[in-house]
Amino acid sequence: NVVTVHTDEIMQVKVPLPFPLRWVNAYLIRGSNGYTVIDPGLHTPDAEALWLQVLKEQGIAFEHVEQIVLTHHHPDHYGMAGWFQERTGAPVLLSETGYAQVQLLWGPQQPMSALLLELFARHGFPEAGLEEMTKHMVSFVELVSPQPQVTLLREGPVRLGDRVYEAIETPGHAAGHLVFY
Numbered sequence: 001n002v003v004t005v006h007t008d009e010i011m012q013v014k015v016p017l018p019f020p021l022r023w024v025n026a027y028l029i030r031g032s033n034g035y036t037v038i039d040p041g042l043h044t045p046d047a048e049a050l051w052l053q054v055l056k057e058q059g060i061a062f063e064h065v066e067q068i069v070l071t072h073h074h075p076d077h078y079g080m081a082g083w084f085q086e087r088t089g090a091p092v093l094l095s096e097t098g099y100a101q102v103q104l105l106w107g108p109q110q111p112m113s114a115l116l117l118e119l120f121a122r123h124g125f126p127e128a129g130l131e132e133m134t135k136h137m138v139s140f141v142e143l144v145s146p147q148p149q150v151t152l153l154r155e156g157p158v159r160l161g162d163r164v165y166e167a168i169e170t171p172g173h174a175a176g177h178l179v180f181y
Contacts (some may be wrong), residue, residue, distance in 0.1 A: 036065075037065055
């Protein structure tokens with residue numbers, strides 16, 4: 001089952017991934033002003049199809065989405081944010097540190113990729129492998145495109161649906177990772 005209803009307000013959506021993890025958990029939170037989408041998944045044709053199906057089945061139109069909130073910048077959480085923003089006009093919220101990572105990884109010239117590959121080469125990574133790794137890093141750009149316009153989300157109170165949560169930065173899994181308590 002791809003949709004699990006946790007409460008009258010919160011639905012979990014299993015967004016498919018094209019690698020062994022199989023899916024990422026996204027959430028729809030209903031509020032009186034519309035829906036909050038949390039971590040919509042990697043941008044793939046399967047994810048697009050799933051979201052279109054879920055929204056239709058739940059009777060949610062794109063204009064009912066009021067915001068897209070990202071816990072962190074990893075592509076399997078961030079990737080569909082721009083796709084959603086194009087269709088909804090809703091703001092995409094991400095921590096300042098997470099947004100800085102986005103710019104390094106998928107912004108112009110992908111500066112983090114070049115630095116990472118330089119580090120690998122300095123420590124003896126084979127030349128042939130560097131070319132493959134470059135292709136691998138570049139391949140993520142299409143999985144996070146289109147890039148959304150990001151609104152910075154700071155630690156502190158944040159409204160998700162009709163409830164106010166505390167956004168708490170919990171680095172470790174990802175720089176700038178946020179949890180909502």
